[in-house]
Amino acid sequence: MTPPNQTSRDRVLIVEDDPAVGQLLARILSYKDYDACVATDGPSGVDAFQSAGDDHFKLAIIDYSMPGLVGDEVAKRIRAMDDDVCIILTSGFGECDKFHGDGQTIDAFLQKPFSRQAIMDAIALATANRSSVSA
Numbered sequence: 001m002t003p004p005n006q007t008s009r010d011r012v013l014i015v016e017d018d019p020a021v022g023q024l025l026a027r028i029l030s031y032k033d034y035d036a037c038v039a040t041d042g043p044s045g046v047d048a049f050q051s052a053g054d055d056h057f058k059l060a061i062i063d064y065s066m067p068g069l070v071g072d073e074v075a076k077r078i079r080a081m082d083d084d085v086c087i088i089l090t091s092g093f094g095e096c097d098k099f100h101g102d103g104q105t106i107d108a109f110l111q112k113p114f115s116r117q118a119i120m121d122a123i124a125l126a127t128a129n130r131s132s133v134s135a
Helices: 019-030 042-051 071-081 094-099 116-134
Strands: 012-017 034-039 061-062 086-091 110-112
Touching: 012 042, 012 071, 019 034, 019 071, 019 116, 042 061, 042 071, 042 086, 071 086, 086 094, 086 116, 110 116
Parallel strands: 012 034, 012 061, 061 086, 086 110
Antiparallel strands: none
């Protein structure tokens, strides 16, 4: 049920090539009243974002290592379409530490494996970082 002060749920695009991880993220976010859409590779994630139209996404959670396009390239393409969307990059690889909220393309980084609380903390950080860039 949508809270009385909201007219609709915020939409989240999840770009994740592991179906189990994508569905887990979608389920966790649905419990927090987000409307999640899962794309299973980089190109379909970019296409989903582009085709959203007026029903745009407020947040994108993007896996770093995927077929077709790597996550930071997906993030750059999404950022070029919408400067206000919050973008979180996820990875199980330690070398992705350089993506910890670069302030330009990536607003937050979420290390796998992650907990529900880590997801919500990353969303809060991404929202704060994007708000400070937009101000």
